[in-house]
Structures are given as structure tokens and as C-alpha cells.
Amino acid sequence: MDVIIDTRPLWMVLLSHTGRPIRFAVGILAFYLVATMETPEGLTLEGQRALAVFVLCISYWMLNVLPLMITSLMAIALIPLTGVLTSAETYALFGNSAVFFILGAFILAACLMKSGLSTRLSLVILRRFGDTPRRLLLGTFLLNASMAFFMSEHAVAAMNFPIIAEIVAVLGLRPHRSNFGKALFLAMAWGSTIGGVATLLGGGRAPLALAILEQATGDQPYTFLSWSLYTLPVVAVMLGAGYLVILRWFPIDIESVREAETVLAEKVDALGRLRGDEKGIAIVMISTVTTWVFFGHSLGLANVAIGAIVVLFAVRLVEWRDVEEYVNWGIILMYGGAICLGAALDKSGAALWVAESSLGPWADSPRLIIAAMSGVAWLLTEAMSNSAVVALMMPVGLGIGQDVGFPVAIIAPVVAIPAGLAFAFPIGTPSNAIAYSSGYLRLRDLFVPGMLLGLIAWIVFNLTVNFYWPLLGFSPV
Amino acid sequence: MLSPVHLKLELAVRGIRVDPALAAQGVLARAPNARDPHSREVEIVLPDNVVAACAMQPEVAAVTSPFALEVKNDQFWLTGAGEEAIKVSILPQPRYYGRETSLGTPMWQVGAVTGNYISIDPAATCGFAIQGVTCAFCTLKPQPAGAAQTLRPVQEVVETVRAAFDEGVAEFVYFNTGYFDAEDGGFSALRPYIEAVKNKFDTLVAVQAHPPADNQWIDRTYAAGVDALCYNVEVYDADLLAHYCKGRTDLVGRNRYFEALAYAAKIFPSGTVWSDLIVGLEPPASTTEGIDALTAAGVLPVLSLFRPLQESALGDYPALKPDEVAPIYAHLYRAVRDAKINVQWMRDLGYAVTPIEARYFAGEDAKFDVAVSSFYKSKIGSRAVRGLSKLRRRLRVKEVRESFDSSKL
Numbered sequence A: 001m002d003v004i005i006d007t008r009p010l011w012m013v014l015l016s017h018t019g020r021p022i023r024f025a026v027g028i029l030a031f032y033l034v035a036t037m038e039t040p041e042g043l044t045l046e047g048q049r050a051l052a053v054f055v056l057c058i059s060y061w062m063l064n065v066l067p068l069m070i071t072s073l074m075a076i077a078l079i080p081l082t083g084v085l086t087s088a089e090t091y092a093l094f095g096n097s098a099v100f101f102i103l104g105a106f107i108l109a110a111c112l113m114k115s116g117l118s119t120r121l122s123l124v125i126l127r128r129f130g131d132t133p134r135r136l137l138l139g140t141f142l143l144n145a146s147m148a149f150f151m152s153e154h155a156v157a158a159m160n161f162p163i164i165a166e167i168v169a170v171l172g173l174r175p176h177r178s179n180f181g182k183a184l185f186l187a188m189a190w191g192s193t194i195g196g197v198a199t200l201l202g203g204g205r206a207p208l209a210l211a212i213l214e215q216a217t218g219d220q221p222y223t224f225l226s227w228s229l230y231t232l233p234v235v236a237v238m239l240g241a242g243y244l245v246i247l248r249w250f251p252i253d254i255e256s257v258r259e260a261e262t263v264l265a266e267k268v269d270a271l272g273r274l275r276g277d278e279k280g281i282a283i284v285m286i287s288t289v290t291t292w293v294f295f296g297h298s299l300g301l302a303n304v305a306i307g308a309i310v311v312l313f314a315v316r317l318v319e320w321r322d323v324e325e326y327v328n329w330g331i332i333l334m335y336g337g338a339i340c341l342g343a344a345l346d347k348s349g350a351a352l353w354v355a356e357s358s359l360g361p362w363a364d365s366p367r368l369i370i371a372a373m374s375g376v377a378w379l380l381t382e383a384m385s386n387s388a389v390v391a392l393m394m395p396v397g398l399g400i401g402q403d404v405g406f407p408v409a410i411i412a413p414v415v416a417i418p419a420g421l422a423f424a425f426p427i428g429t430p431s432n433a434i435a436y437s438s439g440y441l442r443l444r445d446l447f448v449p450g451m452l453l454g455l456i457a458w459i460v461f462n463l464t465v466n467f468y469w470p471l472l473g474f475s476p477v
Numbered sequence B: 001m002l003s004p005v006h007l008k009l010e011l012a013v014r015g016i017r018v019d020p021a022l023a024a025q026g027v028l029a030r031a032p033n034a035r036d037p038h039s040r041e042v043e044i045v046l047p048d049n050v051v052a053a054c055a056m057q058p059e060v061a062a063v064t065s066p067f068a069l070e071v072k073n074d075q076f077w078l079t080g081a082g083e084e085a086i087k088v089s090i091l092p093q094p095r096y097y098g099r100e101t102s103l104g105t106p107m108w109q110v111g112a113v114t115g116n117y118i119s120i121d122p123a124a125t126c127g128f129a130i131q132g133v134t135c136a137f138c139t140l141k142p143q144p145a146g147a148a149q150t151l152r153p154v155q156e157v158v159e160t161v162r163a164a165f166d167e168g169v170a171e172f173v174y175f176n177t178g179y180f181d182a183e184d185g186g187f188s189a190l191r192p193y194i195e196a197v198k199n200k201f202d203t204l205v206a207v208q209a210h211p212p213a214d215n216q217w218i219d220r221t222y223a224a225g226v227d228a229l230c231y232n233v234e235v236y237d238a239d240l241l242a243h244y245c246k247g248r249t250d251l252v253g254r255n256r257y258f259e260a261l262a263y264a265a266k267i268f269p270s271g272t273v274w275s276d277l278i279v280g281l282e283p284p285a286s287t288t289e290g291i292d293a294l295t296a297a298g299v300l301p302v303l304s305l306f307r308p309l310q311e312s313a314l315g316d317y318p319a320l321k322p323d324e325v326a327p328i329y330a331h332l333y334r335a336v337r338d339a340k341i342n343v344q345w346m347r348d349l350g351y352a353v354t355p356i357e358a359r360y361f362a363g364e365d366a367k368f369d370v371a372v373s374s375f376y377k378s379k380i381g382s383r384a385v386r387g388l389s390k391l392r393r394r395l396r397v398k399e400v401r402e403s404f405d406s407s408k409l
């Protein structure tokens, strides 16, 4: 794993380190205060305790006190320990189909990467596009976006990073100085981020939101295809906006990319012809996506994913140790814990109570509530893990939905889509972190255009909710 | 009487005559090393603990030197520096030079002691020699094309460092590598040695290398445990650099040295990133410009003195004139002081006048720096420095994974 050197003044670095015990204590104190306060009217004792666990987890997720998945595990243990739900109920929630869908998606992405098929795709496409600087930039942007339709966005960025790094090296682009170098890494990061919200495969946020929704309502109104239909305008507009912002902020400062063309051509040649295992994996992948699109609702997304994996192993296209290193087990734990916590808040009535007591005067303005929720989700996701944003906002959002009386199913995309659109900080999403680790970008290169892009995304999202979703029969009012 | 540092300069330029009978005595027997490949150099400790590396005959300068090393009553004396002889001592050859590693290599071949550090070159040759572009002042012979850059076993390095530390003749480890034809500037080749030394000894590690293609390798170098880093520019003037060091200009690029040094100066603690400039290979004004360019980037210039080595392509090059050199050192002292670069890391160098020693040329006493320097040299000071260096690394180095952990999922 690569390293970053924190070059801030030493006192600042020291301060951020000594802050950890304080942050640790802040969470415990918040837990203690909520758990021991007089139970407010309308809130059950279980609800109060669920709220205390929720406050503790939020503070640890936001303040990064523990790794995200450890905080999730802690939530799973605290829910029965504080008597909110029984142990049997809590641990059963972990076996949610969303968790297995995400696991399946990871394993399929691992097969793509391990076989080299995804790298082949990247190289071939970049070679096709890469004859002028502008086309290479557009190619990088669209390639990352389209790959993130099918694989988690950070896997896409991690996979394409070495290719981009080699391109900038052969072009002799200077770190921190070269506009084109910056633009290529941003195209990689932002392309995959935008592509990642297009389908249920681009990251774990959407499946997590849907799982929390399903736990709370017992219903699952979204299919693989319908989710993508809801996100379509946001993705389409943001692809245009993202490319224009990159071009505007980092005008192309080189004339030719001939050296990159040569390197890409050499790499494609070195790959040789498409191998049998690559063909096999491609067939399974295409069939899986097709089945998700047409039969996902009836067969179950997770079941289809697991079926595809069984096929891959049955025909020996992949071995277990091949996929083991590519699967992010931490994310599975994180999601399982977040789903348990969401269910605990909902079942104990805590989510509804928070919504009722916080909404007040806005209660009759669903559009405003959606604008506020999506805005908060966007701002939070710039500073913390986007799944943590979903984990903390979904339960409260569902409570708000029930209280205000608009279709609660709308909360899932209202939280999950903006929570995936982090452009401004390395910490916001792994794609940004990977791009930043290239050494080509300064913080301000990400921050200013990234915030602008986030703002555009927020506006486009709200226009979509208010003018496009009603056309699909899905209105907040 | 000349100050010890003025004397060091004179000795470095003019060399020293040594009675052949004395030279044959064991105490003056030298093992070859990177800086003294032909064992014609003796390290003398002058008053104020100033270490001077002086060429002995048959090096040309030494043959006619006004200075001579004599022994009277089992004591070494330096004559020729005035009316009176000056009492000096000789840094004795470490005992471990007579030992072998477990693989049978003489330890002096693995690492030689200079000042307070043991200098190790894990590669058998420099990449410039393989590509036929050795520096003109270097004594390395061009290697046959395609020759491999074989590396010494890590175990031998560890054994030799242990021997030097046990004997108490070295405190730090200095990896001195030539050019590697690799994107990482040779870091991956060096890494196992750095890690082994850091794992097994509580010491500071300095690395002299050539810049990697990408600054990320500099981050990795710091994270791997390197405490001080050097990319030698050697000659500031662009045309003269191309003339003397074709490898540097053609295979790395002059600008890349400055870029990488400036970047490293932001990553490493102040005063731990340095670059040698050879005084005497270019006009004084050009060296002074080089000093300014380096200090402006936060890099410590170390001014080594050009000495024409008989076996090098510059064996007949005219020797330096101390009068021309002294103002350059005065400039060095002021430039480093004005740039507020820490001067404490660079000490006990025989082959160069360190910035803190250069105070003599600037006519300043720099009492505070001298006091701090004495503290650094003490046992407790050196332990504190090692501790602080570790702490700084722990605070500053973050794995990208940490960033992922806080950002992904």
C-alpha cells in the first residue's frame, strides 16, 4: 500500500494525533448522555437506547475514531447489549440479501480484474481514443465512468491508476505543474465517481440504502433497471458537466500524446489475443447483468449474483484464492452493521421520533425536505465515507418520510445518489484519494472545481426529483 | 595561526607528505572505499575536532605539499602550518576491516567508515558506468554494455554494520549508491538494506542516490526509514555539468535533480536533504549561484573540494587555490543561515567543509549552533535525535490505505 507524507506544520499533525483520544471520549460521552437522559415524550426506552448507540456510531464514523467496519461491528454488539433488540434478531439482520448482493458484485469484479479482462478493456479503449490530448482525456473520463457502471467505482480507479500513471510518465508531465496530468487523474477519479451512481453495481451505497429501506418497510420497489432510470439524468448531465469543468479548470497544455499512443499500443500488443478465460468471464458477466436487468426483481439480485459466481467456479474460470485478495471484507461487515443499526432505529421507533421532533415547520414542504436531505448527504459525503452517510441518514430519512407522509421509498435515492457524489476532497471517496496520491494534484485542484461540481450535481439532482421522477410515476408530493 | 577549518581547507587542497616509513605503519594503512578508491587519503583530527581528509603521496598534490605528518614520542604532529607543529590525531583504521563476513567477503569491501558513519554501496557498480557515461572525476571504469548491477547480500551488510557499531567506530549508516536505470532511482534495490538496518539497529540512515522519475518514490524513501537524503548535483553550471557528468544530464536531467531535491526538502526534516557541489570544477560565481539555488529550495549544499585523482579523466586538472575557495565557504555559511536550514545533521565530514565549519570563513562564531552541535554529538543528544526522527516519521507518514479506510465503502 502506498504512502502519503503529511507535510502540514508539525504542531498541526501533532494536534490531529492527540485529538484521537478526545474523539474517542466524545463518542462515549454522547452515548452516555443520550442513554441516561430522561426519556423524552413519545420515545420508548428501547428507542432511547437505540438512539444512544446511533449517536456513538455516528460520532465514530464521522470522526474516524475506529475503522468504519469496527464501528459497525460495535453497533451489532451494542444493540442486543443495550436491550434494543434480542441477539437473535440483531444477528439475523446481518444476513440481509443486500450484503450478499454486494459480496457477489465484489467477487464478479474480482474475476474481471484477476483475469486481466478489465485492464484489457481499458487499454484497448484508451488506445482507440488516445490519438489527441483532448480525445485521450475524454476517453479516460468516459472509460472510467462506463466501467463504474459495472464495478465498484474505487476498484475502477485503482485498476486504471497505473495505466494513467504510466501515460503521464511517458508524456513527461510534471507533478503539480502539468494541467494535462491533473486533468487525466481527475478524469479518472470523477469519471468513476459519476459512473458509480448510475447502477446498483457502482458502489455499496445504493444496495445499502435499499436494504435499510427493505428492512424498514418490508417492501422493495426498485429493480436493477428502475434504479438506473432514476439516476439517468443526473449521470448524463454530470458526465457533461464533469468533462467541461475539467477542461475549463485545467486547459490542455500539451500538443501531442504520441508517446502515450506508443506505450498503449505496446501494452495492447503484449496482451496478445483474448484468452479463453477472459471470454468465459465476459460471457458470464454479460449474462449476469442481463439477468439483473430483466429478472432481477423476480429472481432476486443477490441470488443472481451468487448463481453467476457458482457458474464461474463450476467451469473453473476462477479460483477462490484469486478472488480472496480483491474482495473488501471490511465493506461487508460495515454494511451488515449499518443495516442492523438502521433496523434497530426503525423498530424501536427512534427514527420516527427524531423525524417528528426535528422537522417542525418544514413538515408540509416535502420538496424543501428533499433538497435539505440531499444537500446534507452531499456535504457529509465530501468529508466522510459515503456508506457511513447512507447508514446515518437512511434511518432518520425514513422516519421523516413516514412523518411527512410522502412515499418513503423515495428516501433511498434521495440519500444514496448525493452520497455518492463526492468530488472535492481526497477523503470523500477512494477515487479521489487515489487520484490525489498520484502527486499531480494539490488540494485546491480538487477542492474548488470539486465543490462546484458537487453544487451542480445537487441542483441537477433536485431538478430531476421534481421534474423527471414524476414522469416515471414517482413524486415526492 | 590558521583556524582549524582554514587548515582543513589547505590540507584538502595541498595534501600531506607522509614519511614513507610512517606510511608503512599499520595505523596509516587504508582500505579503499568509495571516496578513496586508491587508499591514498588519511583522515586527521585537527584541533576543535575538525576532521580533514588529506591526500597522501603519490597523489600529485601531496608530493609537493608544504604540510607533513610526523611522529614524535608516539604522538602525531602536523608541520608546515606555521612556526610550531600542531598536535593532531589520526582516525585509526577500524579493526573490523580485518574481519570477513560469514560469506567470506572482507568487511572493508562491504562498508568503510568515514567520520561517524559507515558508508555502504550495495551495488557493485554505477549505472552510468554500464551505459558508458561515467562522471569525468570518477575513477570507475566503463563496464561492458549490458553488465548487471549485482547487489551485495543484505546479510553481509548487516554483519558489517554490526561489527562497526560493536567496535564503536560508527554511529550512522550511509548508503551510497550509483545510478540505477530504474524509475524508482534504485529505491527498490536499496529498500531491503534500509529495512534490515532499521530493524536491527537503532540508528539513522542516510542515502545518497540519483533522483527517481517520480516524487512518490521520495515519499516511499522517507517512509521506509531513511533519515537523510542526497542527490548530488555536483556542478551547477548547466554546460559544465553536461561536460563533466553526461550521465546526470542525459539519463536523469539537470532539472530533475533540483526538482527532486526541492520536493525532498519538503518531506524530510530541515537540513537532512543535501547536495554536493564540487568546488573547483566551475567558476566560483557559478558555485555561489548553485548554493543560492539549493538553499532557496531548502536544500543544504555540501561543498566538497575537487581533488584530481590520478586514475580519473581529470587527473591533470589544476588543483584548487584556497584563497579563491574561502569566499565561497563564507557565502555558504550566510546562505544557509539566511535560509534557516538546520546545520546540525551535517558534521564530521572529512572530504568537505560543513556549513557549520564554514562559519570560520564568514568570521562568525555561531555560538548557539556550536553548542547545539555539541549536544547532538553527546550520547543523550544522539539518542534524542534518533527518537525525534522516529516520532516525526510516525506522525507524518500515512498509508494511502488509511485514507481509503476513512473514505471508502
Ligand code: SF4
Pocket: B126, B127, B128, B129, B133, B134, B135, B137, B138, B139, B140, B178, B179, B247
Ligand atoms: S554517479 Fe558519477 S561519480 Fe558517482 S559512481 Fe556514478 S559515475 Fe562515479
